[in-house]
Amino acid sequence: MEKLRFEFVMKAAADKKSNALMVTSITTPDGEIFDIPAELQEVSLHTELMKTDIYKKIKNTNLKRNQKRNVWILLNAELKAA
Structure with missing residues (x-):
């Protein structure tokens, strides 16, 4: 199975008062980064x-706010289709 690394970052939401979880980039096992x-x-x-x-x-x-987590996620059929 293929896997990709997703970077999750807590940022300010549209109203600037609350926080929202965002996906800011995706990295392949080869090191290619897609913002x-x-x-x-x-x-x-x-x-x-x-x-x-x-x-x-x-x-x-x-x-x-501004903390981030990088996680590897295995791509199943549903994720590949999306």
């Missing part, structure tokens, strides 16, 4: 990614 445009970074736009167990663990950690 995600700002308008597509919000996790709520990535529904298949939100269904993974790793996302649920990251969501439950107490991230403060």
